[in-house]
Amino acid sequence: MVFxxxxxxxxxxxxxxxxxxGLIIVYALQVFDSLTWVIKQLSQLETSSVSLERICEYIRVSK
Incomplete structure (x- = not known):
């Protein structure tokens, strides 16, 4: 995108x-950084969701 x-x-x-x-290039860099942050947060959310699913499954198995 910056390229x-x-x-x-x-x-x-x-x-x-x-x-x-200069402003165009700086804004393009900021958008790229924001997209990187969003992707990182979505990955963390998915990891947390999988952990929660596993905990729920372990609770069902132990009953």
Missing amino acids: VCAVIVVAFRSKISPGIA
Whole structure:
């Protein structure tokens, strides 16, 4: 995503000011970081859900 933004900035360098180009790349990096955080949180949620399912299954087995 950052690479695509950088390529677009280079392709339109005559129409985009350097300040705007910098903002585009910085925002692309922030979006990438946010997506990484969301994926990490979803993975943690799935791991916790599996743990809860196992605990419930162990309770049923022991009865």
